[in-house]
Amino acid sequence: METKKKKNRAGYAQDYYKKNKENILQKCKTYYDKKREEISSKRAQKYAAMTVEEKRRSQDKQKGTELLRLYNLTLIQHDELLARQGNKCACCGRVFTEDRAGRPCVDHDHKCCSGYKSCGQCVRALLCRQCNLKIGIIEKNPFLLKYLKERKEC
Numbered sequence: 001m002e003t004k005k006k007k008n009r010a011g012y013a014q015d016y017y018k019k020n021k022e023n024i025l026q027k028c029k030t031y032y033d034k035k036r037e038e039i040s041s042k043r044a045q046k047y048a049a050m051t052v053e054e055k056r057r058s059q060d061k062q063k064g065t066e067l068l069r070l071y072n073l074t075l076i077q078h079d080e081l082l083a084r085q086g087n088k089c090a091c092c093g094r095v096f097t098e099d100r101a102g103r104p105c106v107d108h109d110h111k112c113c114s115g116y117k118s119c120g121q122c123v124r125a126l127l128c129r130q131c132n133l134k135i136g137i138i139e140k141n142p143f144l145l146k147y148l149k150e151r152k153e154c
Contacts, residue, residue: 060075063075067106069117070106070116070117070118071106071108071117071118071120071123072118072119072120073106073118073120073123078106078126081123081125081126082096082104082126085125085126089104089126089127089128089131090107090124090125090126090127090131091125091127091128091131091135092128092130092131094128094130094131096126096128101129102128102129103129104126104127104128105126105127105128105129105132106118106123106126107123107124107125107126107127107132107135108122108123108124109122109124110136110139
């Protein structure tokens with residue numbers, strides 16, 4: 001009985017949100033704009049009080065959430081793919097590093113899933129940032145690929 005009530009409540013909340021989405025988002029934005037400094041300060045204090053291990057776990061959780069949301073890929077699947085590639089870019093072989101510029105990018109087929117999000121089935125490999133950008137440019141401009149094939153000396 002209890003679960004049926006929760007389901008009904010959740011369904012009502014979803015319907016309410018869909019109907020009032022613009023109003024809710026505007027209220028959230030207004031609240032955040034008023035309290036921006038206070039919220040930022042509290043976040044900074046909380047982060048400063050964390051241990052190194054807590055910060056690492058927080059970053060891993062955030063990374064896992066982002067992988068799942070954007071690429072339908074779990075952190076475990078990502079790490080397995082990374083291990084299969086030997087912690088290197090699948091295109092150029094550059095070794096990945098922990099800094100922002102050296103982290104792997106998820107390459108997926110944009111013909112299957114256009115935009116930034118992926119269904120997870122079209123994930124091809126992990127690439128370095130430079131290779132990912134180059135492939136993205138070539139995929140968007142097929143004439144560039146034709147040009148490069150014609151001039152092999154490039």
